[in-house]
Amino acid sequence: MDVYEVFARRTHDDPLVHAGSIKAQDLEMALILARETHFRHGEGAECWVVKREDLHSVPDPETMGGVSDRSYRRQDGYVGVGAKLKRVTEEMKKLGKSITRE
Amino acid sequence: MTSEERTARFKERIDAGDKIEATDWMPDQYRESALKFIEMHANSEIMGALPEREWIPRAPSLRRKLSLTAKVQDEVGHGQILYRIAEDLGKSREAMFEDLINGRTKFHNVFHYPTESWGDVAVIGWLIDGAALVTQRALLESSYAPYVRAMRRICAEESLHLRHGEDLMLELVGGTDAQRAMFQDAVNRWWRPIMHFYGPPSNPDKDVLLYWGIKTKSNEELRNEFFDTYVTKMWDVGITAPDPALKKTASGWEWGAEGWVNWDEFWQVVKGNGPMTETRLSWRRAVWNNHAWLRDVFSGIPRAVA
Amino acid sequence: MSDPRASLLVALADDELILGHRLSEWTGWVPYIEEDLALSSIAQDEIAHARMLLDILSVIDGRDTDQLALGRAPGEFRNAVLCELPNTDFAFTLARHWLYDHADDVRLRALQKSSFKELREAVAIFLLEERYHLEHADAWFHRLAGGPVDARHRFADALSATIGEAVALFESIDDEPALVSDGVMPRSSEDLLGEWLGRIGEQLDEEGFDQVLSARGEPSTGEMVPTSTGEMEAQVLGSVLQPPDVKRIDGRWVHTDSFRGSGGRRGNHSEYFEPLWSEMTALYRAHPGAKW
Numbered sequence: 001m002d003v004y005e006v007f008a009r010r011t012h013d014d015p016l017v018h019a020g021s022i023k024a025q026d027l028e029m030a031l032i033l034a035r036e037t038h039f040r041h042g043e044g045a046e047c048w049v050v051k052r053e054d055l056h057s058v059p060d061p062e063t064m065g066g067v068s069d070r071s072y073r074r075q076d077g078y079v080g081v082g083a084k085l086k087r088v089t090e091e092m093k094k095l096g097k098s099i100t101r102e
Numbered sequence: 103m104t105s106e107e108r109t110a111r112f113k114e115r116i117d118a119g120d121k122i123e124a125t126d127w128m129p130d131q132y133r134e135s136a137l138k139f140i141e142m143h144a145n146s147e148i149m150g151a152l153p154e155r156e157w158i159p160r161a162p163s164l165r166r167k168l169s170l171t172a173k174v175q176d177e178v179g180h181g182q183i184l185y186r187i188a189e190d191l192g193k194s195r196e197a198m199f200e201d202l203i204n205g206r207t208k209f210h211n212v213f214h215y216p217t218e219s220w221g222d223v224a225v226i227g228w229l230i231d232g233a234a235l236v237t238q239r240a241l242l243e244s245s246y247a248p249y250v251r252a253m254r255r256i257c258a259e260e261s262l263h264l265r266h267g268e269d270l271m272l273e274l275v276g277g278t279d280a281q282r283a284m285f286q287d288a289v290n291r292w293w294r295p296i297m298h299f300y301g302p303p304s305n306p307d308k309d310v311l312l313y314w315g316i317k318t319k320s321n322e323e324l325r326n327e328f329f330d331t332y333v334t335k336m337w338d339v340g341i342t343a344p345d346p347a348l349k350k351t352a353s354g355w356e357w358g359a360e361g362w363v364n365w366d367e368f369w370q371v372v373k374g375n376g377p378m379t380e381t382r383l384s385w386r387r388a389v390w391n392n393h394a395w396l397r398d399v400f401s402g403i404p405r406a407v408a
Numbered sequence: 409m410s411d412p413r414a415s416l417l418v419a420l421a422d423d424e425l426i427l428g429h430r431l432s433e434w435t436g437w438v439p440y441i442e443e444d445l446a447l448s449s450i451a452q453d454e455i456a457h458a459r460m461l462l463d464i465l466s467v468i469d470g471r472d473t474d475q476l477a478l479g480r481a482p483g484e485f486r487n488a489v490l491c492e493l494p495n496t497d498f499a500f501t502l503a504r505h506w507l508y509d510h511a512d513d514v515r516l517r518a519l520q521k522s523s524f525k526e527l528r529e530a531v532a533i534f535l536l537e538e539r540y541h542l543e544h545a546d547a548w549f550h551r552l553a554g555g556p557v558d559a560r561h562r563f564a565d566a567l568s569a570t571i572g573e574a575v576a577l578f579e580s581i582d583d584e585p586a587l588v589s590d591g592v593m594p595r596s597s598e599d600l601l602g603e604w605l606g607r608i609g610e611q612l613d614e615e616g617f618d619q620v621l622s623a624r625g626e627p628s629t630g631e632m633v634p635t636s637t638g639e640m641e642a643q644v645l646g647s648v649l650q651p652p653d654v655k656r657i658d659g660r661w662v663h664t665d666s667f668r669g670s671g672g673r674r675g676n677h678s679e680y681f682e683p684l685w686s687e688m689t690a691l692y693r694a695h696p697g698a699k700w
């Protein structure tokens with residue numbers, strides 16, 4: 001008997017998420033059983049099973065995305081841009097440089 | 103069920119808003135159109151990396167050196183996502199790459215042009231990424247589900263790129279006279295390729311991609327959205343567009359002064375005769391050909407048998 | 409009387425900045441997309457580390473971080489020549505990456521015990537990110553060492569071409585005696601060199617690459633290299649610094665002689681530095697005081 005991890009997508013719009021696991025003798029049984037263990041309430045557009053031993057986790061997950069300052073590649077690095085836009089727009093208006101063509 | 107009946111049933115599903123997965127049956131025309139469209143999108147992401155990466159070594163601050171590297175990295179990453187999806191439609195990544203570098207398949211016109219200054223980096227990061235984001239948001243409604251999921255991730259990253267591009271633009275526009283002039287000069291040089299980006303006025307009724315729901319908006323709709331979002335902002339900060347006809351009216355936007363638009367240039371570029379097309383493709387060919395040994399590492403050595 | 413800690417910071421920062429600059433030149437070109445993404449993150453790490461080190465230096469020096477990175481004259485840079493060499497091809501890049509990241513690991517581990525608090529704290533962060541660099545470098549080392557004949561040959565050649573300059577990573581830095589006696593550098597460069605040689609020597613032997621350390625590196629003819637503008641040039645790499653003697657004693661590689669010439673740690677750079685510096689700093693220097 002092997003443990004199979006079960007992944008599913010609720011609708012086509014959703015990402016694949018981990019739904020749980022089951023024990024089964026082989027792949028065929030895993031496929032047959034996964035549906036009724038995890039999706040008998042009609043909760044899935046797709047369902048996948050993977051033998052747990054075939055899942056490998058990447059080492060040092062706590063350093064993924066970097067440990068030093070990575071704000072330059074995240075939204076939080078650009079929090080002030082809206083205010084900057086406002087300031088520059090007002091400056092240009094004052095200098096008579098704004099344009100309208102209607 | 104005959105092939106015609108299956109195809110008709112398939113079209114009904116699409117029109118009803120159903121999504122198609124890689125493992126579903128598809129009419130040949132759907133598969134081939136989707137593959138070609140996604141392949142060109144992937145090609146554009148990695149060819150788009152080339153004009154921008156020229157400025158990584160020259161970035162005028164460490165923060166921008168980092169952010170520009172990260173941005174170009176993301177474009178390559180988008181290529182990775184899209185080539186993988188295209189592969190699942192039935193063409194290997196190696197075949198797609200060989201077709202691209204040998205001029206047999208296409209990539210977006212804007213990436214056939216040279217860059218000349220940091221102003222170009224700001225224009226690419228703000229206006230061209232903006233133009234691309236308008237297209238990519240529309241693709242979130244595509245009928246092909248794997249493409250929709252890819253677009254979610256790509257749009258999220260592009261939104262970040264856009265804020266970055268806007269930040270670059272604002273520093274130039276609000277900076278020294280030389281910086282302001284640098285940005286305006288770049289806009290003057292890039293405006294026509296940006297107008298060409300959405301393609302010439304097309305007949306929506308003849309558009310195969312619209313028919314199958316792979317694309318959901320027409321070229322004109324997308325271009326108008328671009329004008330709505332970006333031209334007003336540009337004018338607010340006192341930057342002009344070189345199109346003499348560009349004007350906002352009650353019924354939408356007027357643009358494309360007679361003689362200014364030059365669709366001949368567009369068709370030349372599409373055929374592969376852009377100013378930087380052959381140069382960039384030849385560089386890619388050189389790197390690719392010089393690293394056949396690296397590809398051999400991946401294909402592995404067959405295990406010896408006694 | 410200048411602060412000797414500035415000499416250490418500038419050597420470390422310049423190694424990371426110049427190498428990071430070279431690595432970032434590959435972004436968009438690597439002939440294997442997933443590897444392009446990995447190498448680009450490694451490049452960003454190096455540049456980010458340089459930035460953190462220059463932030464610390466700017467407190468001592470008075471110039472701000474960008475002034476230090478992009479406003480200094482070429483003669484003020486103290487990176488090892490290894491870092492400024494052009495990328496040549498991917499085998500060269502991976503060979504340099506392997507040699508450099510093991511050297512960096514050896515020196516960072518030593519600096520964990522530095523008496524210089526701000527440096528110690530930065531080093532703790534660097535080590536967390538360098539872990540991935542080492543895994544990546546070692547994975548490629550073994551894949552190429554055990555790969556098809558052509559790949560193995562190219563990699564061995566690349567290691568031979570870079571080992572001489574890699575040894576010079578451990579040339580003593582300016583003000584080293586003061587730094588060692590103050591505990592800012594808990595161990596001398598020579599001491600670190602011994603540890604690094606032992607470590608890489610063992611791995612080279614295991615993969616049957618012992619000729620890399622025993623033969624003189626020949627000037628390598630570089631293949632197509634994508635520069636910043638994408639121009640393709642063939643590069644012929646000569647060796648600026650004569651590799652100092654390394655010998656096998658009791659089965660271990662050790663450094664047996666002093667450095668015969670002076671290299672990057674004395675501010676003497678190869679012919680490749682000036683074009684790199686010019687390209688890296690031209691825009692910054694053309695607009696003094698501008699914000700970007």
